[in-house]
Amino acid sequence: MKDTPLSNCERQFLLKTIEERKRLDGRETYDYRNIKITFGVDYGFCMVDLGKTKVMSQVSCELATPKETRPSEGMLFTTVELSPMASPAFEANKQSELLVKLNRQLERCLRTSKCFDMESLCIVSGEKVWRINVDVHVLNHDGNLMDAVSIVAITSLSHFRRPEVSIQGQEFTVHTAEERDPIPLSIYHMPISVSFAFFQQGSYLLVDPNDSEEKVMEGLLVIAMNKHREICFIQSSGGIMLLKKQVTRCSDIASVKVLEITELIQKALEKDRKARKDDDKFSFAESLPKEQITAQKLKEAPLEKMDIQETASEIINKANISPSTQGEHSPVLHAGGVGQVGEGITSSWGLEEDIEEEGEMEEKTTVKKTKRKGDVIVISDSEEEDIVVLN
Amino acid sequence: MDVNEHEVSPATREFGCEQNLLSRPDGSATFIQGNTNVLAGVYGPAEVKVSKEIYDRATLEVLIQPKIGLPGVRERAREQCVRETCEAALLSSLHPRSSLSLILQEVHDDGSLLACCLNAACMALMDAGLPMSCLFCGITCVISTEGQIITDPTLQQEKESRAQMTFAIDSIEKRVMMSSTKGSISVQELQEAIALSQRASERIFQFYRDSVHRRYSKIQ
Amino acid sequence: MFASFKDKIGEAVLPGDVFTLELPSPENKAKAEKLICGPGLRRDGDNVSVCKCGVLRHKPPNVFWIDSQQKRYVPVKGEAVIGIVTAKSGDIFKVDVGGSELASLSYLAFEGATKRNRPNVQVGDLVFGQFLIANKDMEPELVCIDSCGRANGMGVFGEGGLLFRVSLGLVRRLLVPQSELLAELSALFPCELVVGLNGRVWVKAASTQHTLILANLLQSAENMTAKQRQQLFRKVADGAL
């Protein structure tokens, strides 16, 4: 499917508003859209809404053999998936340029920046380590996927807990959540990416561009940073030329944004932690927006089971009164290992091709054919069971 | 049948849904059954690839995305079930040579996942405003080791059961559109489960109706 | 299922709901057969079944249809839409109207256009036109002239203005004669407004600021009652934004 094309009219209007330092959704130049962070039942699940952009992530772990180069370190695998749900332009299982870029950037953001302790994931050096998988799904694409993906990935990693392992020499036991409380990963810092869109040869910039702004932008600068103002990666794309001044300004803005977002994530994590501690049963139904008329809820309810058995028996009995009129066919055997039943239409497959393994090659087929004719007795509609024809 | 059993396991868990929650798809819905949650998005009628074009009806594609890892053979089989159920409900001959795509994303599986997929699919198709001859809903039943039939089971109940059945029921005559079973089932058990599902389906259809009423409540 | 249509008018109905026509008494038999089913309704013998969810509407004496809030547009003959020109090929333009296929638009289907005097239309431009051909089996065709060959408000859009998308239900509400919403909107700021039945709205006011406000107001009017909406509009008029 194709995306709706951008009309000249929209393009011109967008550029004009940007020149007037306005944005379509009423934001200021440096404003982020609303960020909403939701957690689920499982540890390591997180859903992030960045305006209308929606992404979700699930962290899981499994036991694996470590890499030979790093025998005492755990492994981290990140997978971003662009669900065809997110945009009509996305196709399932297609390695698009955007997907490759997002995957690569997320990997740089999390793995290369060493944001959590990989060594604590080692169980037996060189033999068994934890492999942490981050599965990110993009569910609705309204621009700035990179920032949304980086927020959801680091938040779900911070939320995740892995089973505890006790080691006795070379032997180890993995404890279930009932036996021992699962333990969180030790996160050193939270790298968060901040995207800047540039327009008019870099004379205007916007933070957190949405889909239509991304369509008219000339260049993009992504800065990933943690709250200690340490830059984890910078990526510029689109072939714009930026002044040193502009980059430093962006990194200043990024540091403020990262601080805000980190605080937001911490708060959300704290809230969830408290809710779990108070044993507030999480429910997805509770997380539905109550004020919206597009949402609806229904409490659990019993079902009257009284006469179910009678209804069922009745149906069965009724069917048994008129038993199938179709008589059973009796099988006919042609040779050791070959037989047939029924006499509906016969197939284009002769019966004999597999059983003829002996005989002279030359005249074989015809000889066999004639010989066989007398052999096969087909019993029609017979109720007798013991008629077997053998060679 | 004593009344206490109902308290042990409710026939249906808490339901929730939200329609039109995604901005990009033509129709979207999330459906919640207890802790099971599925998100659905629909695009179409849209442009169809020439290789997939059908001259007298729309081409429906269904994609089920698991939460962890990539989809495999099990998802393919489920997609087939959902697709053929939707095809029977949709009046696809009204949009020939076009494509309809339905994407289902597992958000959390706590039992009855296929049923929840069907419910989310139906809600999303309704939201997209695609013409349908009837609605459908999904209900999962399991038979516990004691022989008790439990509707809308949790993952735990599914694991402890000896047999599992998922049905799709149509909204007009409450008949069986889709059936997928696991485990060995006696004929009596099957018919009981169908009868129970038919009864449970009425609640789900009422829930659909209430949701739509609420959604259109502000348009007079 | 339901005895009659009449009780359900103005209420939300779901696909699969079936109405039985009132059994016609001999004298008004002719009348009952004349029932006209609009979008979302299908006649099946003596029954009328619903195939889309939405609100059942009735226009006396005997027109019924379903008003739904869908997003995807399906072309209908005679409807006026805003299209985006995606390509020029030979004597026609290919226009994206939001349907399942691109619509075609002839060079000659503009007011005053001749073989020599071709209209100035570029790829990416917006056009306002109506469907000359639109059915499920054929490629839709747009024209920018009415049956008398006059533009009648149709044609290529000029410079400026903003294009945005709303639901198809809202568009129809904007286009009902004496639409309250439209009246309230135009009372706020003087503006040019073009509404396509395919859910695309083009607006142009005196300043960018005003254009933006109008667009945002329209988009938020989707799920509001008349009262909520008027409150919001009043707030805007008082200069809250």
Place this chain on the structure above:
Amino acid sequence: MILFNSFRTADPLEYHKSFLKENCRPDGRELDEFRTTTLNIGPISTAEGSALVKIGNTAVMCGIKAELTVPPSDTPNKGYIVPNVDMPPLCTSKVRSGPPEEQAQAASQFIADVIESSEIIRKEDLCIQKEKLCWVLYCDIMCLDYDGNLLDTCIVALLAALKNTQLPKVTINKDTDVPEVDLLQKSPININKHPIGSSFAVFDNTIIIVDPTGDEESLATAVMTLVTDEEGRLCALHKPGGTALSGEKLQHCIGRAATRHREIMKLVDKIIESMKK
């Protein structure tokens, strides 16, 4: 005749319906009549067990290959059964070469579910030594000619091939901890249950026919496969969508499936019997 053939090409659905109206089918069968089922057990000597099954034109070959592996860590006393159905481009013009398409994948999953549900073989029987060694049975089912009713054919092929399977004796050498395989001592595996499938197709929401051909499958509004075992229990009621059926109609189909089960069981038993002679 020529007119009739062109009717078939021009409007296949009406063509079929005109027969169904008269309670018969284009190939001359009654509505609840199966096509001739031919079974050839053990044609492949390189497989531990094999069977070729034809239902009408549809032909499926199942070959069982047994290999040795370590039992799964969560069930250390069980072996593996790995079924796969493939529809190579050989069997129909609709499939192009490449990985299996949806139909074949769904069939693989269905066969896996039937194996699981019916407990055709106790997986415990495949374990040679707990936590150390077990058999994995690769049940590779290949469609050679596709003319409808793939699932029934696959199940009969699988069952017959499993009945034909002979596993060599395996012992673990205490000193070296290496398994030793004695090809001279082979024994059959214990078949715990005998699942047999019956497929149905629905036309116009009302007419139910058994054992649909390829044409009938593509024109039907719904298809359904019922799998029963010898105790009359259902191992699968597989109806992937399509038009709806009432409980009563299902019950009728279950009755037909029971008759079919007896029929095929007799066939399989007779052939196995004849091979022993």
Place this chain on the structure above:
Amino acid sequence: MPPVDRRRIRGPDESHSPYHFVTEESMKCLASGDRRVDVSQRGPLDLRPIFARCGLISQAKGSAYIEAGNSKIICSVYGPRETERKDETDMKSGRLVTDMRFAPFACRKRGAWVQGNEEKDLSQGLLESLRPGVCLHKYPRSQIDVCVMVLESDGPALSHAVTCASLALADAGIEMYDLVLGCTVRHTGTTQLLDPTFAEVQDDQSGASVDSQGTVTLSLMPNMNQVSGLQSDGVMEQESIKAAVQACIEGCFKLYPAIQHTILKTVRKKAPPPES
């Protein structure tokens, strides 16, 4: 990590064929399998009895099945149909597409579902052998698909595949200059074995002491007496190769009457002669 096949049901990550662990005494019984020890039964230059039949697969335009000893091969032909690759520059003549596969249970060691390199090579070999025999210029802008499935492999499969495929092409009514017949000779030291079995091929490789051993596969168009394909593996002297090629050609001519007969029978069945 190899990419995981998500379109099939997966078994354990690793499993081993029981033949790896066979005890010595039962190994002997394996090794003594199907070989020409007794010359009176089958001489070194005798073919195995062959059974051939056309038109088994109802869905295909043409099909054939061949059984030679334990080797079992089935082939179907689809087309001529619209070519898939439209960008191909040469549209004047048709395209022949071959796909040769082994069923996973066809060999003693279980094969993978995914087409391996060996199968791709064989497909290519099959294509090269068949192409000279087919009047491709009669089918412009179209393609003819030949699918070969080896159900059981007992000895080199390519030669039988060629014969089977040309039978299927004939059955499909594809215009051909001549039939294409395949034959294989196994050369070990001084002996030459026509139409070898798996055991015969296997046995030689274990006895590595022989310095001249190899396999020659040849495809022949018997009426035109032209060789359409020749392939040889292993190390052989020129003289041995000459002899092997001659043996192959003779083998093909031995094969010819049986194949001719099969075709005649098929034709007669399709269009029975008017009864006089």
